Amino acid sequence: MLDANLTQQLKAYLVNIREPIKLVASIGDDAKSREMEKLLNDIAALSDKIAVVTGTDKRVPSFMIRRAGTDIGVRFAGLPMGHEFTSLVLALLQVGGHPSKAAQDVIDQVKNLDGDYEFETYFSLSCQNCPDVVQALNLMAVLNPRIQHTAIEGSLFQPEIEARQIMSVPTVYLNGEPFASGRMELEQIVAKIDTGATARAAEKIKNKDPFEVLVIGGGPAGAAAAIYSARKGIRTGIAAERFGGQVLDTMSIENFISVPHTEGPKLAAHLEQHVKDYDVDIMNLQAAAKLVPAKREGGLHEVVLANGATLKARTVILSTGARWRQMNVPGEDAYRNKGVTYCPHCDGPLFKGKRVAVIGGGNSGVEAAIDLAGIVAHVTLIEYDSQLRADAVLQRKLGSLPNVKIITSALTTEVKGDGSKLTSLTYKDRNHGTSHEVELEGIFVQIGLVPNTEWLKGAIGLTQRGEIEIDDRGETSQKGVFAAGDCTTVPYKQIVIAMGAGSTAALSAFDYLIRLPAEIEAEAA
Template identity: 80%
Template structure:
């Protein structure tokens, strides 16, 4: 299963194992079990510290446990962790084998101090770019704290189980048999749910921080670039982000980032975070901005209040809160969110294998989603509000060649319907004739663009009717000392490379603003 290059890399990694481990397999007579056994055998052949043992003692087959020899410490994979999950497999091998984690020591101690027994199960798909973060976080927590256990389950291999639990979106996380959360989470986010006092403690620490020269709100490409450019000037720089990486974390494939022929969103975000850290930027993740209070006089301090209760102050602020998927805002959409209504075809597509689905939106994202899904599902109906699709011609030609895709234009989705547990269909209105129609299906993938994250900024900076922050050619907003960059602004073409450029420009403009202010008591620029 592993090619020569992958074996060479894996052998190098396995040299870091400090304590021997066993790969304890539970198999049946199926083809997937044979495939799993082949994988485990290949891994064991690369290290004297790894052995394969067949026990057939787990109800999920095929599955295997990575267990530290002579102990009960370990993690389990139900399914074959290849694709995006191969990194999760490698990390689990190393961590169960005693290789230390790079997680911050205070976070490790917080995991150790959790008081309770937690049995986690995570359903993932091999094409889901959001799932590895969850799998890796819970695997690591189970290695750190013996009262935590974790099983990562490949949903497409256990479809009866997926159906019985109503899993229609991944990652889906269950704790002690009950749904715990859906969507991407890291260790700190899981801890925030389990350790209810952690939010208040973090807020207290944040509020005690000294004022920043540049405070960036948002951690996407624009925010990361802004912070790096500011920090390179030697001034005190901070980032407060609800989710560092933003929409890029949900991007499957990036092929237009200049000089990099191909990368994936999570990999790019990891590189951005490392780059930010190298310049000593104070990164405050999992912090959602709730209110902006501009300075009362020139050179004064702006204040940003966070949902956690914390408050930050800064001489300049760069707003880069990005955008989120636009919702249809029709009856039934919210009720059936993650119960058939989804916004990520790459993540959730495999859960709808052999089923009927609809894609809402005829732009590039919608047509690409329909093309991808057509290879998995029984039938795709693409619904576009306009009279014509808006996707690139090459994508439209590919879509037209697929036999299990139907395109409906001039159609307005009016309602999502279901049986109380999951989606059963949708209603749409023919915009030419006014007639109403119903489509029976099991999944709806919404791909109709983005909405800027600016609700918290109303009555402060000037916004357009669409909610975008109005900026000039320097990234300045309507308020002195407040700048903005990226998808949240009026700048056209919402692209990663554009956002990075705009973030850099806004940061340079903020620095230019700072050096023209009255000199504060403390030197602005470090020697």
């Protein structure tokens, strides 16, 4: 199971185990059980503090990592390889007594949770969002003995997936009931359980002194803006709904200059760490709700957060990014995560052997169809235009696949289901005006992005598409308010361009500050 490189890396990590641990294996006679048995024995051979023992869990194959002589532990049902291998390594270390790098206030919050919580997380090995959820819940189970967690590889437990009608990952159950779906960080999970957390966060934020530069958004543009501002030695804050932004949902990045290949979550982690290297006040999990521009040049702008707190700043840099565009047809909302999904890499394995549709004929849509064709029974690609818009090399690959049907000049009009799961979609033939229905179990929507700017309407200039209007310096229609990245009129939505735009906006904000009249600077002091 472990190649020489992984074995060497794992052995180096396992020296950090402080307390003996047992790998309690529940295995059968199937091939996956034999793979799991070999994996666990390979791990145990790397440390004298690890032993493999036999268990009798209801899920086979599965194993529990348990601290010897205690009830502290976490369980994996399936093989935590692929993106989940890091989750396995962290679980071994943390159950073995190695301390977490999570913030101490969050650790204390988890330890003080009152109640019994049994979490179950369904993941796929190709899901890049799943590890964050699995690792967060594993850590909670290690920190608090009243919390239990089982991470379940969905493709190995199809009857369970069918019974619970799980059609997207990660999906989390708490005490047998649906709890959450999609990427979540430790702080988000804890806040969802600890109902007083939001009010405490708001109280803490509203007492902050005004910033000279306040960045809204934690994607590539926001991170670059915060770093460039902090390097100028001015008081900088960054408020982000989720640090990393849309990058967190990007599977593979091969056009980030000087880095031949990386993955979105890895790049997002590097962005956050780089910002933390500077004196930046990071306020994560904070959504902006309203911008109140300063009443005079050099005055304080106000940003009202969703939790009710207000932040003030001499300049503001808006870098709120974008999100997946929706079809906006009847049934889409009703069957989201019940067949309608937006991430083929994450959710594709859940549709093994089923019929699906991909909406969109650009690069992302065609790439999704190609990926899915190797997993599902059949893919129907539906494109509004009269021809596909993807690169020619992708179109040639798609055309060579026997289980793919391409429909152009088609407008999706409705998503249908039986009340619990999706069963079909209807589309209108734009050439002849006829309506058609396609029976299927999944729809993957890949039709571009929408800027996250609804909260800015009436405060600054926006285009009809909702993009923030900026000049070549990143300045908006309001003096002292700048913007950068995918939420703006910048013509190309690329990571490297967003970083450059964030840097430009920060330098422009600094230039604006140093040119303020002396009397305004005196007021700020």
